[in-house]
Amino acid sequence: MSKFIPVLLLLSLFLAGSASAYGIYLNCSPLTIPVGQTIKCSVDSNFPAGTSFNLVFYQSQYTSTLIDSQAMATQPNQLTQYALFDTTGLPGGQYKVEIQFNGVVTPSSDSALTQIITLTDRSSDLTINSPTTQDLADALVISGSLKNGGNKGIQLQVDGASAGRVFGPQYIGTTN
Known part of the structure; x- marks a missing residue:
């Protein structure tokens, strides 16, 4: 019986070590941007290479309206991947970027799968003469x-x- 105890302890260590969950973490910035700027998102993951998912950009008002979806897959030797979403022509309001998996995948409970983005549109407040x-x-x-x-x-x-950027971006103070 005493010979079995070390074997059982060793076996339990192997089982505990192999039960770790895979995590995936979405980070978009900035979270509040003017309409027309690009949303920049990074996805960090330790999922095995080839795990596929979609990075989905929604308008999130009373109902969700799909704006864009980008198919992605984890890459070998690349923990971080990047995606960009154009906001040109979108109305101001609340939007959501989220990771959606293809198939049955269960990420760890500390994974970050969603980011809420606010687009601001002050174009009706601005008059250029x-x-x-x-x-x-x-x-x-x-x-x-x-x-x-x-x-x-x-x-x-x-x-x-044809000349590219001529001025700015630069902060210009205003007065009443």
């Missing part, structure tokens, strides 16, 4: 108003059709 096209050889003239802006300011970026 400057011409939409200007000669690059001249000084850039930007004028307008920000409804209910107070002394908060705005972040401004100007992109040229």
Whole structure:
């Protein structure tokens, strides 16, 4: 009987060591962004290579509306993967990015499968009085108003059709 006790202890150590769960962790940033900026998400996982899942982007109002879905699979020797979601043309409001598995997969209880994103749209508060096209050889003239802006300011970026970024992004203070 005394010979069996060490064998049972050794066997229980092997069983306990092999019962660890796989985790997957979604992290999107920033969680509040202006409409038109890109949502950047990272997915960290220790699942075996080839485990497939979808990273899904929803508008989350009264009902969920699918915006985009990206098929992904864990890669060998790559614990972190990245995905981008474009928000151009979307209305402001609450959105959700979530990991959905293909097939029967049970991640560990500490896994982070969902991120809530808030898109802000202040385009109706902003009036630009400057011409939409200007000669690059001249000084850039930007004028307008920000409804209910107070002394908060705005972040401004100007992109040229063929010249790329011409100005910014830069914070511009406003006054009443």
